[in-house]
Amino acid sequence: MKKIGVLLLFFILLLSIAACGRNAENIDFEQDDETLIVTSFYPMYIFTGNIAANIEGVKVVNMTEPQTGCLHDYQLVPADLKVLEKADIFVINGAGMESFLEKVISQLPDLTIIEAAKDMDLLVDGSGEENPHVWVSISGAIQEVKNITEGLIAADPKNEASYRKNSEGYVKKLENLKNSMHEALKDIKTKDIVTFHEAFPYFAHEFGLNIVSVIEREPGSEPSAGELADTIKAINDAQTKVIFAEPQYSAKAAESIAAQTGAEIYVLDPVVTGPKVAELDSYEKTMEENLETLIEALK
Numbered sequence: 001m002k003k004i005g006v007l008l009l010f011f012i013l014l015l016s017i018a019a020c021g022r023n024a025e026n027i028d029f030e031q032d033d034e035t036l037i038v039t040s041f042y043p044m045y046i047f048t049g050n051i052a053a054n055i056e057g058v059k060v061v062n063m064t065e066p067q068t069g070c071l072h073d074y075q076l077v078p079a080d081l082k083v084l085e086k087a088d089i090f091v092i093n094g095a096g097m098e099s100f101l102e103k104v105i106s107q108l109p110d111l112t113i114i115e116a117a118k119d120m121d122l123l124v125d126g127s128g129e130e131n132p133h134v135w136v137s138i139s140g141a142i143q144e145v146k147n148i149t150e151g152l153i154a155a156d157p158k159n160e161a162s163y164r165k166n167s168e169g170y171v172k173k174l175e176n177l178k179n180s181m182h183e184a185l186k187d188i189k190t191k192d193i194v195t196f197h198e199a200f201p202y203f204a205h206e207f208g209l210n211i212v213s214v215i216e217r218e219p220g221s222e223p224s225a226g227e228l229a230d231t232i233k234a235i236n237d238a239q240t241k242v243i244f245a246e247p248q249y250s251a252k253a254a255e256s257i258a259a260q261t262g263a264e265i266y267v268l269d270p271v272v273t274g275p276k277v278a279e280l281d282s283y284e285k286t287m288e289e290n291l292e293t294l295i296e297a298l299k
């Protein structure tokens, strides 16, 4: 009987080690002296990761998997609420991106929530809905970084100096990126683009591009026959026959439109997904790739 007890204990121990290993970033959640910042999805994770980099006792964890993409229709799973229960601060994009926000507020009324898009001017789409993808323009990203920084300082004032120093360095990098992109795009001949989903209006606005049609408004919603016909007409009327797809969505609709119009397909990345171990400069890298793609496509 005793032997079985020991074996059982050993087995439970093994199981718990396995559980930790599967979710390694959760291991030191229990430390009370640590400031745990949870971010809602990939771009918030990258921005906050830069602002809170290398600060002792401050940990940044992303609630969703890095391949999740936008959170328009995201449903919270029990593991998400478990992570949020341990969080001191929750960094979200806001502007309607996190459709589950009310559930979080009602279940965890004491959680400090930082809204990156707070008080920003939002673009409104054809159906009157506010567009939450502000980070896809670099000016929008800079404003979000500044808002997150102020939120972190208010919630965790003892680390103010570190947050500020990191944030200023990161903003400088983003400013440089923005300037070099403006420089590179200023002589581009054609400015008409056709894109996928509603991620690119802020980007287009910043660089003077003209989105003539959006193929799929939301992930998973296939365009209707009428919408397809409108898009095909828009491409045929445009100076350059190019379609910009996104890596997060199926290229099926884009391919069918390409086949009917002779348009070429290129990929623009709205920085909503990334590798499991995200590099701090992944926003800049992705935007530089987008720039190369644009120049190649619109030359």
Ligand SMILES: [Zn+2]
Pocket (backbone or CB within 6 Å): 070, 071, 072, 133, 197, 198, 199
């Ligand atoms: Zn989206």
